[in-house]
Amino acid sequence: DAGITQSPRYKITETGRQVTLMCHQTWSHSYMFWYRQDLGHGLRLIYYSAAADITDKGEVPDGYVVSRSKTENFPLTLESATRSQTSVYFCASSDQGWGNQPQHFGDGTRLSIL
Amino acid sequence: GEDVEQSLFLSVREGDSSVINCTYTDSSSTYLYWYKQEPGAGLQLLTYIFSNMDMKQDQRLTVLLNKKDKHLSLRIADTQTGDSAIYFCANTGNQFYFGTGTSLTVIP
Numbered sequence: 001d002a003g004i005t006q007s008p009r010y011k012i013t014e015t016g017r018q019v020t021l022m023c024h025q026t027w028s029h030s031y032m033f034w035y036r037q038d039l040g041h042g043l044r045l046i047y048y049s050a051a052a053d054i055t056d057k058g059e060v061p062d063g064y065v066v067s068r069s070k071t072e073n074f075p076l077t078l079e080s081a082t083r084s085q086t087s088v089y090f091c092a093s094s095d096q097g098w099g100n101q102p103q104h105f106g107d108g109t110r111l112s113i114l
Numbered sequence: 115g116e117d118v119e120q121s122l123f124l125s126v127r128e129g130d131s132s133v134i135n136c137t138y139t140d141s142s143s144t145y146l147y148w149y150k151q152e153p154g155a156g157l158q159l160l161t162y163i164f165s166n167m168d169m170k171q172d173q174r175l176t177v178l179l180n181k182k183d184k185h186l187s188l189r190i191a192d193t194q195t196g197d198s199a200i201y202f203c204a205n206t207g208n209q210f211y212f213g214t215g216t217s218l219t220v221i222p
Binding site for chain 2: 033043045048058090092100102104107
C-alpha cells in the first residue's frame with residue numbers, strides 16, 4: 001500500500017550511541033519532515049526537506065543530522081544520543097510547501113535512551 | 115514565533131457534543147488543520163478550513179474559525195467512544211505549528 005512508513009517502531013539504546021531512524025514514503029511527495037512529540041510540547045519540528053539534497057533546520061535541530069539522497073527516503077540520525085532525546089519521533093510528507101497541502105504522518109518511532 | 119494553544123484534557127459523555135478549542139497568534143496562514151491521534155499511531159488528518167471561511171461542516175464535524183479573535187474550534191456531534199483520542203490543531207504560517215494537543219475521553 002502507498003503511504004509513509006517508519007522503522008523501527010521501537011528502539012532502546014544507550015547514551016552516546018549513534019542511532020538512525022528511517023522514513024520511507026511512496027507518494028513521491030517533495031517535502032518531508034521530522035518531528036518529535038513530547039508531553040506538554042506537542043509536535044516540534046526538527047528538520048525538513050523540500051526536495052532531494054535540500055534540507056533545512058526546524059525548531060529543535062541540535063543533536064540531529066538528516067540526509068535526503070532519494071526523494072522517498074529521509075533518515076534522521078542522532079549522532080551521540082542523550083537522555084533528553086528520549087521521545088516519540090514522527091516523519092511526515094507533503095506534496096507542496098507549508099500550509100497549502102496537509103502533511104501525512106507515519107506511525108512514529110518510540111525511542112528510549114538509557 | 116507562532117504560539118498555538120489548546121487545553122490539555124476534555125471529558126464528555128457518549129452521545130453529547132464535544133468542543134475542542136484552539137487559539138493562535140499568526141494570522142497569515144492559508145489553511146488551518148485538525149488532526150486526530152489514536153493511541154500508538156501517528157497523526158491522521160481530520161479536517162481543515164480555508165482561512166477566508168468562517169465555518170466548515172463535514173458529517174459530525176464542524177469547524178469554526180474566528181479570525182478576529184484568532185480562535186479555531188472543532189465540534190464533534192454525537193460523540194462516540196471511538197472518538198477518544200488526542201486532537202491537534204495546526205496553524206500554517208511559514209511552517210506547520212501544532213498545538214499541544216487535547217486529549218478527549220468519551221465516557222460510555
